[in-house]
Amino acid sequence: MTRPKFAYRDGDTFVHGVDARAKLTALVVVSLGLTWASAGVTAAVGVVTYLVARSAGVSARELLRDVRLVLVILVVGTVARAVSDPAGLVPGAVAGTVASARFVVIIALAYTVSATTRPGDIRLAVESFLEPLPSVEETDWGTMFATAARFFPLVFEESRRVRDARKARLGERRSWYSRVRSTAFTLLIRTFRRADTVALAVEARAYSSERSSLRGLVWERTDTAFILVACSVAVVAVVV
Amino acid sequence: MIRFEGVAHERDGERALDGVSLEIDSGGFVLLLGRNGSGKTTLLRHMNALLTPDEGSVLVDGVPTDEDGEGARRKVGMVFQDAGSQIVAETVKDDVAFGPENLGLETDEIRERVDEAVSAVGATALLDRSPYELSGGELRRVALAGVLAMRPDVLALDEPLADLDYEGEKAVVERVVGANQDGKTVVVATHDAEPFVDLAERAVVLEDGSVAEDGTPDELFSRGLEGYGVRTPCSYR
Numbered sequence: 001m002t003r004p005k006f007a008y009r010d011g012d013t014f015v016h017g018v019d020a021r022a023k024l025t026a027l028v029v030v031s032l033g034l035t036w037a038s039a040g041v042t043a044a045v046g047v048v049t050y051l052v053a054r055s056a057g058v059s060a061r062e063l064l065r066d067v068r069l070v071l072v073i074l075v076v077g078t079v080a081r082a083v084s085d086p087a088g089l090v091p092g093a094v095a096g097t098v099a100s101a102r103f104v105v106i107i108a109l110a111y112t113v114s115a116t117t118r119p120g121d122i123r124l125a126v127e128s129f130l131e132p133l134p135s136v137e138e139t140d141w142g143t144m145f146a147t148a149a150r151f152f153p154l155v156f157e158e159s160r161r162v163r164d165a166r167k168a169r170l171g172e173r174r175s176w177y178s179r180v181r182s183t184a185f186t187l188l189i190r191t192f193r194r195a196d197t198v199a200l201a202v203e204a205r206a207y208s209s210e211r212s213s214l215r216g217l218v219w220e221r222t223d224t225a226f227i228l229v230a231c232s233v234a235v236v237a238v239v240v
Numbered sequence: 241m242i243r244f245e246g247v248a249h250e251r252d253g254e255r256a257l258d259g260v261s262l263e264i265d266s267g268g269f270v271l272l273l274g275r276n277g278s279g280k281t282t283l284l285r286h287m288n289a290l291l292t293p294d295e296g297s298v299l300v301d302g303v304p305t306d307e308d309g310e311g312a313r314r315k316v317g318m319v320f321q322d323a324g325s326q327i328v329a330e331t332v333k334d335d336v337a338f339g340p341e342n343l344g345l346e347t348d349e350i351r352e353r354v355d356e357a358v359s360a361v362g363a364t365a366l367l368d369r370s371p372y373e374l375s376g377g378e379l380r381r382v383a384l385a386g387v388l389a390m391r392p393d394v395l396a397l398d399e400p401l402a403d404l405d406y407e408g409e410k411a412v413v414e415r416v417v418g419a420n421q422d423g424k425t426v427v428v429a430t431h432d433a434e435p436f437v438d439l440a441e442r443a444v445v446l447e448d449g450s451v452a453e454d455g456t457p458d459e460l461f462s463r464g465l466e467g468y469g470v471r472t473p474c475s476y477r
Contacts, residue, residue: 007330007370007372008330008331008370009370010331010368010369010370118329118330118331118334119329119330119334120329120330120334147328150328150329150330194325197320197322197325198325198328200290200320201320201325201326201327201328202328202338203290203313204288204290204313204318204320204326205313205317205328205338205339205342205386205387205390206310206313206314206339206342206343206390207342208310208342208343208344210344211341211342211343211344212341212343212344212345212346212347212350213341213347213350214333214334214337214340214341214347214350214351214354215334216347
């Protein structure tokens with residue numbers, strides 16, 4: 001099997017070692033900060049994000065390859081913004097580019113987090129966030145997030161299989177519309193089936209909300225420092 | 241003991257199981273044979289309570305599965321035909337630990353069971369690997385380890401040798417035999433009885449969701465089962 005997009009990759013880098021709670025908190029805080037960020041700050045955060053991703057073993061090439069579909073959507077959005085902005089084509093294009101750049105940085109951050117955090121640790125982090133809330137089944141929510149984190153790459157894997165099956169029978173010679181239509185339809189059905197199988201696999205092994213865990217999360221001083229840096233980035237993004 | 245009492249199950253408007261009555265004794269080794277769509281997988285899924293009967297009942301140690309599905313899943317461990325789809329975690333270690341975690345065991349106990357199960361299937365070297373990096377044979381062994389780690393009384397295996405090369409097949413058969421010798425009940429649904437024919441003490445042939453034949457492999461294969469879409473092992477030709 002080829003490693004699907006957004007899947008966890010084992011490693012012992014600094015980012016791998018950061019507590020899942022710290023990484024998820026940093027992702028949310030920086031993403032919120034980026035919502036208000038100027039072009040310059042967005043670019044700076046983008047550079048920092050790239051360095052963090054690189055240190056975690058994620059190359060720019062992999063990142064671009066895996067999120068290229070999202071990039072296409074953002075380019076289309078930017079063009080739409082440019083032609084529809086009442087201020088004119090150039091200001092519209094600039095505003096659209098900055099907005100798209102923010103999304104690109106947020107996606108790169110999310111990609112880095114998912115590539116360096118085990119779904120099991122995401123489960124524990126979500127459980128820990130929800131634990132103080134009354135009448136919330138934190139174990140079920142945690143498992144739901146972890147399963148989604150596992151399932152997201154499987155959808156990409158199915159998509160690759162559908163494309164390969166099409167290519168193997170000279171499907172690339174068909175029109176663009178025909179290719180998209182056949183892929184989307186098949187992918188939808190296979191995704192539902194796969195979801196069903198994952199649910200069965202979980203159920204078959206006696207899933208229970210009273211479950212324990214092989215791993216535990218351990219909060220270190222470096223995690224606190226990580227959060228502080230993330231908060232500082234978010235504050236700078238909002239203030240500057 | 242697992243008992244099927246007049247079990248019927250409908251799928252997509254058709255009867256996948258139709259009045260199946262069957263008793264599987266503790267510690268036995270049973271082959272489920274039959275062509276594609278004969279109801280083998282559906283029967284196995286009833287043992288693990290992934291499916292419950294539309295008519296009749298399935299009892300695991302005397303308890304109906306539709307009353308205590310979780311209890312049935314603790315006692316009957318099932319390995320799917322597509323082993324890759326059974327993997328629910330991002331590393332082998334986490335996946336094998338998934339079942340014991342669901343049993344609510346202490347961390348040390350989970351660790352012990354994970355080590356024991358991966359060692360039993362010869363997958364210790366794979367512990368920290370991602371499932372995406374594994375071959376078909378390795379995935380199947382990991383799926384088996386994930387079930388063994390729950391220490392079920394019954395192993396329900398759906399086409400456990402599909403897509404395996406000779407070495408992979410040998411490893412899985414050895415582990416299954418070992419589990420049976422340790423006292424576990426083994427139920428294997430398969431097209432290809434050859435690797436199991438000398439090990440199983442009983443064979444049940446399904447046809448259109450009903451039990452068509454039930455006896456020792458020797459009795460059934462001496463008569464030939466080609467009419468049910470089952471290839472006759474070499475030793476009986």
